[in-house]
Amino acid sequence: MLGALVIVFRExxxxxxxxxxxxxxxxxxxxxxxxxxxxxxxxxxxxxxxxLFAGAISEAFSGAGQELFNAAVLGIAVVMLxxxxxxxxxHGRAIAAEMREVxxxxxKGAKPLxxxxxxxxxxxxxxxxxxxxxxxxxxxxxxxxxSLLLGGVLGVAAGAAFTALTYFGLLAIPTRHIFSVTSWLIxxxxxxxxxxxxxxLNNGGFLLVLxxxxxxxxxxxxEGGIVGRLxxxxxxxxxxxxxxxxxxxxxxxxxxxxxxxxxxxAPPRREFPAAAE
Amino acid sequence: MVTAVSKTLRxxxxxxxxxxxxxxxxxxxxxxxxxDHRFQPSELKVPSGKRITVTVVNEDPTPEEVESxxxxxxxxxxxxSKGVVRFGPLAKGRYPFFGEYHEDTARGAVVAE
Numbered sequence: 001m002l003g004a005l006v007i008v009f010r011e012x013x014x015x016x017x018x019x020x021x022x023x024x025x026x027x028x029x030x031x032x033x034x035x036x037x038x039x040x041x042x043x044x045x046x047x048x049x050x051x052l053f054a055g056a057i058s059e060a061f062s063g064a065g066q067e068l069f070n071a072a073v074l075g076i077a078v079v080m081l082x083x084x085x086x087x088x089x090x091h092g093r094a095i096a097a098e099m100r101e102v103x104x105x106x107x108k109g110a111k112p113l114x115x116x117x118x119x120x121x122x123x124x125x126x127x128x129x130x131x132x133x134x135x136x137x138x139x140x141x142x143x144x145x146x147s148l149l150l151g152g153v154l155g156v157a158a159g160a161a162f163t164a165l166t167y168f169g170l171l172a173i174p175t176r177h178i179f180s181v182t183s184w185l186i187x188x189x190x191x192x193x194x195x196x197x198x199x200x201l202n203n204g205g206f207l208l209v210l211x212x213x214x215x216x217x218x219x220x221x222x223e224g225g226i227v228g229r230l231x232x233x234x235x236x237x238x239x240x241x242x243x244x245x246x247x248x249x250x251x252x253x254x255x256x257x258x259x260x261x262x263x264x265x266a267p268p269r270r271e272f273p274a275a276a277e
Numbered sequence: 278m279v280t281a282v283s284k285t286l287r288x289x290x291x292x293x294x295x296x297x298x299x300x301x302x303x304x305x306x307x308x309x310x311x312x313d314h315r316f317q318p319s320e321l322k323v324p325s326g327k328r329i330t331v332t333v334v335n336e337d338p339t340p341e342e343v344e345s346x347x348x349x350x351x352x353x354x355x356x357x358s359k360g361v362v363r364f365g366p367l368a369k370g371r372y373p374f375f376g377e378y379h380e381d382t383a384r385g386a387v388v389a390e
Contacts, residue, residue, distance in 0.1 A: 007377065007378060054340065054353060054355040054358075055355040055358045058352075058353070058354065058355065058358070058360045058361075062361075063332075063360065063361030064361065064363075066352060066353065066360070067352075129353075130342060130353060133340040133353060133355065134340065134342075134378055136340070137338075137339030137340045137356060137378065138339075140338055140339060140356065199349055202349075203349070203350045203352075203362070203363055203364070204363065205304075205328075205363050208328070211366070213349075218346065222346075223346050224346065239346060240346065240347070240349060242349070
């Protein structure tokens with residue numbers, strides 16, 4: 001039972017970290033619970049479908065279907081995160097300053113919330129399909145299945161608790177800093193996802209350039225351990241990055257920083273009390 | 278706007294994939310079988326410096342996620358199904374891999390020489 005709990009927990013916290021960050025990043029935006037909830041439900045439904053068709057997806061594109069699928073899911077998530085940060089660079093200051101009278105921003109907020117709902121959905125889809133497959137395997141194996149299944153369910157619950165912990169941890173950050181902190185978290189998240197995506201393309205045989213391994217820090221921090229895994233999701237920690245992964249990581253961060261700088265509103269007009277400064 | 282972009286990009290993406298597809302074909306191929314949550318053979322000798330393709334045949338009724346941080350891949354293979362894993366070119370050495378859902382028994386290694 002403990003084994004199942006650990007395996008499911010490991011998958012759930014990866015999606016949970018992302019959900020926690022998204023919840024913190026949308027603090028004060030009306031109706032965000034509905035958006036995030038829609039993302040989670042859509043992700044779970046999608047995960048079930050993906051798990052059902054795992055065999056077919058795997059065999060598509062001469063056996064590289066799963067790699068293409070993962071790369072596409074990650075790629076879309078990266079674009080959505082960029083979209084959100086770009087929007088936040090433009091409107092975040094106003095939201096932070098007028099957290100209470102956020103009504104006006106919410107109508108504009110429809111776009112980034114769609115983006116973040118999609119990010120949540122994709123994160124749940126990716127990790128969830130593995131959980132569904134694993135639990136299905138347990139259920140299919142019969143007799144000893146019940147205690148394992150219980151372990152799996154407890155694993156999901158523990159993962160959800162971890163998500164709440166991430167969220168409330170981030171909420172401890174003072175309001176005036178929370179958007180810059182979550183913007184940076186989202187930038188690192190996106191860079192890590194982009195680096196993962198190019199490795200999936202390499203695995204699929206589609207992107208075989210700069211494949212050399214740059215360094216190996218597995219002696220220092222293994223990606224197999226819980227800390228390594230969390231950092232892998234959070235900032236894209238990879239114990240053996242390839243040259244292409246590093247280039248992709250740095251380029252994504254630069255693109256994100258450039259986008260946020262370009263879209264930052266011109267000198268702030270002091271129309272409201274400068275309490276946010 | 279998104280639809281317009283994806284429509285413009287779709288032909289480009291397809292052309293890109295078709296152009297790159299032949300690269301995948303030039304690889305050394307091997308097969309590993311997964312039965313009772315064990316890999317057979319559990320050690321696979323491959324040449325160094327070459328792109329390697331391994332077909333993993335999962336004869337168990339349960340799915341498995343085959344993973345290797347050393348070889349930098351992870352792949353979910355449904356029960357009674359098979360999946361293709363690609364990696365390399367490798368430097369000489371020993372590269373362990375394992376099945377994440379049955380880590381105590383499903384262990385193997387690729388030896389590049």
